[in-house]
Amino acid sequence: MKSGDRGLGRLLVVEDDERLRDALRLALRDEGYVVETAADADSGFERLSGDSPDLVLIDVVLPGRSGLELCRQIRQAHQVPIIIITARDDSHDVVAGLESGADDYVTKPFVFKELSARIRALLRRTRMGTGGVDRLVFGELEVVPDEGRVTISGEDVPLTRTEFLLLCELAQEHRRVLSRDRLLTNVWGYTYFGDGRVVDAHIRRLRTKIEPDPSDPKFITTVRGLGYKFDPPIEENTS
Amino acid sequence: MAILLSVLLGTFTYSTVRRVVLENREESAIDQVARDALLVETVGPGSTNPSELLASIRPASRSTPFLFADGSWFAASLQVRPEDLPQALVSTVTSGNAARQYVVIDSAPVLIVGTPLNDGLGAYFEVFQLRDLQSTLTTLQSVLVVAGIGTTLVGVILGWVIAGRVLRPLREVTAVAQQIASGQLETRLDEDLDRDLLPLTASFNSMAETLQKRIAREARFASDVAHELRTPVTTLVTSLSVLEGRKSELSTEGREALDLLAGDVRRLEHTVEDLIEMAKHDAGVVTPDMELLPTASVLSAMMNRLRRPEIPIDIDDGATRSMIWIDQRRLERVLANLIDNAEAYGRGVVRVSAEGGGGTMRIAVEDQGPGVPESQRERIFERFARGNDANRSGQYAGSGLGLSLAFEDVKVFGGRIWVEDRSAGGARFVVEVSAEP
Numbered sequence: 001m002k003s004g005d006r007g008l009g010r011l012l013v014v015e016d017d018e019r020l021r022d023a024l025r026l027a028l029r030d031e032g033y034v035v036e037t038a039a040d041a042d043s044g045f046e047r048l049s050g051d052s053p054d055l056v057l058i059d060v061v062l063p064g065r066s067g068l069e070l071c072r073q074i075r076q077a078h079q080v081p082i083i084i085i086t087a088r089d090d091s092h093d094v095v096a097g098l099e100s101g102a103d104d105y106v107t108k109p110f111v112f113k114e115l116s117a118r119i120r121a122l123l124r125r126t127r128m129g130t131g132g133v134d135r136l137v138f139g140e141l142e143v144v145p146d147e148g149r150v151t152i153s154g155e156d157v158p159l160t161r162t163e164f165l166l167l168c169e170l171a172q173e174h175r176r177v178l179s180r181d182r183l184l185t186n187v188w189g190y191t192y193f194g195d196g197r198v199v200d201a202h203i204r205r206l207r208t209k210i211e212p213d214p215s216d217p218k219f220i221t222t223v224r225g226l227g228y229k230f231d232p233p234i235e236e237n238t239s
Numbered sequence: 240m241a242i243l244l245s246v247l248l249g250t251f252t253y254s255t256v257r258r259v260v261l262e263n264r265e266e267s268a269i270d271q272v273a274r275d276a277l278l279v280e281t282v283g284p285g286s287t288n289p290s291e292l293l294a295s296i297r298p299a300s301r302s303t304p305f306l307f308a309d310g311s312w313f314a315a316s317l318q319v320r321p322e323d324l325p326q327a328l329v330s331t332v333t334s335g336n337a338a339r340q341y342v343v344i345d346s347a348p349v350l351i352v353g354t355p356l357n358d359g360l361g362a363y364f365e366v367f368q369l370r371d372l373q374s375t376l377t378t379l380q381s382v383l384v385v386a387g388i389g390t391t392l393v394g395v396i397l398g399w400v401i402a403g404r405v406l407r408p409l410r411e412v413t414a415v416a417q418q419i420a421s422g423q424l425e426t427r428l429d430e431d432l433d434r435d436l437l438p439l440t441a442s443f444n445s446m447a448e449t450l451q452k453r454i455a456r457e458a459r460f461a462s463d464v465a466h467e468l469r470t471p472v473t474t475l476v477t478s479l480s481v482l483e484g485r486k487s488e489l490s491t492e493g494r495e496a497l498d499l500l501a502g503d504v505r506r507l508e509h510t511v512e513d514l515i516e517m518a519k520h521d522a523g524v525v526t527p528d529m530e531l532l533p534t535a536s537v538l539s540a541m542m543n544r545l546r547r548p549e550i551p552i553d554i555d556d557g558a559t560r561s562m563i564w565i566d567q568r569r570l571e572r573v574l575a576n577l578i579d580n581a582e583a584y585g586r587g588v589v590r591v592s593a594e595g596g597g598g599t600m601r602i603a604v605e606d607q608g609p610g611v612p613e614s615q616r617e618r619i620f621e622r623f624a625r626g627n628d629a630n631r632s633g634q635y636a637g638s639g640l641g642l643s644l645a646f647e648d649v650k651v652f653g654g655r656i657w658v659e660d661r662s663a664g665g666a667r668f669v670v671e672v673s674a675e676p
Contacts, residue, residue, distance in 0.1 A: 017470045017474070019471070019474045020470050020471075020473055020474045020477070022474075023473075023474040023477040023478045023481075024477055026477075026478065026481055027477045027478070027480055027481045030481050030484055030485075087466060087469065108469040108470060108472075108473045109469050109472040109473040109476055109508050109511060109512065110473060110476075111476060111508075112476060112477045112480040113480065181540055193544065195568075196567070224530070224531065225530055225531050225532045225533065225562065226533075
């Protein structure tokens with residue numbers, strides 16, 4: 001393998017079970033990715049500082065520090081897309097996982113093709129531009145899509161890529177109700193798969209970052225049974 | 240029971256008392272008559288007026304003396320007339336035999352004692368009034384009846400109270416046992432139920448506790464086993480995926496082997512997933528995510544996600560504008576199971592339909608297979624109930640738990656599921672949920 005050859009992309013897989021780690025590396029390499037692996041959180045984080053990967057896969061159950069902790073640690077410094085591999089399907093665990101900054105999750109046993117589709121979609125998205133408007137202003141909230149920046153009263157709001165794309169999608173279609181499925185398609189790049197809870201968790205995270213009072217959201221409102229709507233209580237200026 | 244005893248006792252008492260009383264009266268009557276007759280015999284021959292003679296006899300107890308002498312009757316009073324005396328008795332006595340008889344004269348009970356007199360003087364009778372006796376006996380009768388009723392009532396009430404005291408705790412125990420059997424494993428008997436039954440309550444509760452722990456442990460075990468299998472199964476599935484991608488590089492035998500491997504690894508994967516779900520249901524830790532969603536859009540979105548956009552969805556008019564109250568992920572899984580089942584045993588899905596009415600929505604998956612015979616319609620929702628292998632088509636990668644999971648899932652969001660015949664042949668699996676028009 002030539003160094004610098006990124007194939008379809010560079011992936012980091014942090015998985016403690018040896019055979020699963022090998023199987024994933026094998027399967028992902030077969031798909032065309034360059035794959036690096038780590039067996040625990042610490043070595044996983046080390047790998048990031050080297051040639052930074054395009055996407056990270058983390059198993060939540062790791063010896064020592066948990067995968068979620070690693071996720072949080074990564075998020076403090078990197079925007080790289082993260083998919084967590086969960087052991088449990090329970091809402092509680094999924095939400096906890098997503099709260100720590102992951103972009104999506106898969107549950108063991110997962111169908112490899114589904115994991116592969118998610119990786120593909122997230123990577124493709126990263127290379128997508130957001131298109132559309134230059135700058136969206138809603139009172140104190142300002143969104144600059146092309147720069148990937150969001151500010152409130154001039155202060156930068158740190159968002160993950162997914163959170164940012166989610167906000168852009170909602171804001172560009174402001175006052176329209178967007179279903180979870182539509183958001184999964186447009187923001188995550190998934191067509192007909194993906195779990196609505198991923199959207200819910202991201203909305204929650206977004207609210208904690210941009211809402212003055214997350215428990216009483218003014219910008220992003222939930223429309224029961226239908227989806228979410230960006231409906232700021234102030235007039236919008238576009239320039 | 241109490242009534243019977245009372246009646247027997249009362250009757251026995253009464254008849255005994257009556258007999259004794261009458262016997263006594265008879266004895267004293269006979270004695271008296273003998274004495275008085277002797278008197279008559281002694282005084283008699285010398286007296287002139289039989290009536291006076293009679294009158295001078297003052298019988299010890301209230302009786303009316305009669306004297307039959309020389310073919311005529313002599314009475315001391317007019318209360319009783321000679322004609323009232325029974326002929327048979329009179330003949331017996333006059334022919335020389337003492338006798339007595341109980342008779343009713345003028346609706347008053349009497350005892351007539353008669354004895355022949357010596358020296359052909361005639362016969363002597365005394366008529367004893369028994370009315371006082373009768374009233375005593377009547378009183379006794381009434382008292383016995385009242386007492387009988389009284390004791391019966393008391394007996395019944397007492398019995399009822401005692402039975403109640405014994406039965407109520409038993410009813411409690413039965414009720415609690417039923418609750419536990421129906422799945423509420425944490426139900427216990429109230430210790431204050433009955434002080435006397437405290438040992439029973441204590442052992443019952445400890446048994447229920449052990450049972451609950453055992454069931455929880457087993458559910459956890461099933462769950463733990465399944466979790467342990469997750470990682471190796473994921474490895475299997477992932478490696479399989481790689482092999483399948485390189486199928487062309489394999490020989491014919493290799494490809495065949497790969498197909499077999501693929502089929503059973505998928506089945507293993509499904510079984511593990513289903514087992515985990517089942518264990519959750521068994522442990523009672525399933526909490527549904529209920530939402531009110533528009534029927535039509537939810538169904539078509541589900542079919543898309545299941546990658547089956549080609550299956551026709553028929554939604555009747557009532558259903559088009561309605562909303563259903565469901566757990567979306569669960570219902571999707573139920574539909575997936577029903578569709579898999581239709582493909583494996585029903586020769587494919589014909590359509591999915593939704594028809595509503597009266598606060599409910601019936602979502603049906605119809606197939607064109609042989610249908611499900613009535614005798615099987617409940618059995619097929621049991622765990623690991625397998626369909627007739629002869630009917631199985633294609634590569635069925637199911638776990639045997641699909642329909643039973645569907646059953647549990649539907650139960651969890653308060654719906655019903657059943658199978659019926661499709662009018663055009665085949666089976667129709669129906670899921671009924673709450674809806675709002």
